[in-house]
Amino acid sequence: MAKKVFGLSLPMLLVGGAAAYILTRKRGRPAPPDGMGDVDGDGRVTEADAKLVAKAVGALSRGQDILTSEQYRRANVTRSGRLSVVDALFIGQYATGERDSF
Numbered sequence: 001m002a003k004k005v006f007g008l009s010l011p012m013l014l015v016g017g018a019a020a021y022i023l024t025r026k027r028g029r030p031a032p033p034d035g036m037g038d039v040d041g042d043g044r045v046t047e048a049d050a051k052l053v054a055k056a057v058g059a060l061s062r063g064q065d066i067l068t069s070e071q072y073r074r075a076n077v078t079r080s081g082r083l084s085v086v087d088a089l090f091i092g093q094y095a096t097g098e099r100d101s102f
């Protein structure tokens with residue numbers, strides 16, 4: 001007989017945990033008051049923001065700027081003045097709760 005925790009079997013807990021993780025990645029977290037990380041401006045910091053920053057970094061390397069100045073400010077979470085994959089990484093980590101601030 002499978003071991004149970006709070007009446008749930010281990011496989012049920014694993015599936016539930018994975019579902020919660022995927023949902024968190026998709027929904028992200030509310031943006032901080034200064035809007036940092038919320039590049040698309042929907043009020044939340046999500047994986048979509050991280051993807052948009054990664055796309056912008058790629059575009060910049062080809063000499064194209066796809067972000068507005070306000071989007072650029074919100075995307076540059078390292079405040080280095082230059083957008084990089086580290087900004088995308090930090091935004092992704094914030095969205096999943098692996099990071100609590102920028």
Ligand SMILES: [Ca+2]
Binds near residue numbers: 040043044045046
């Ligand atoms: Ca957003």
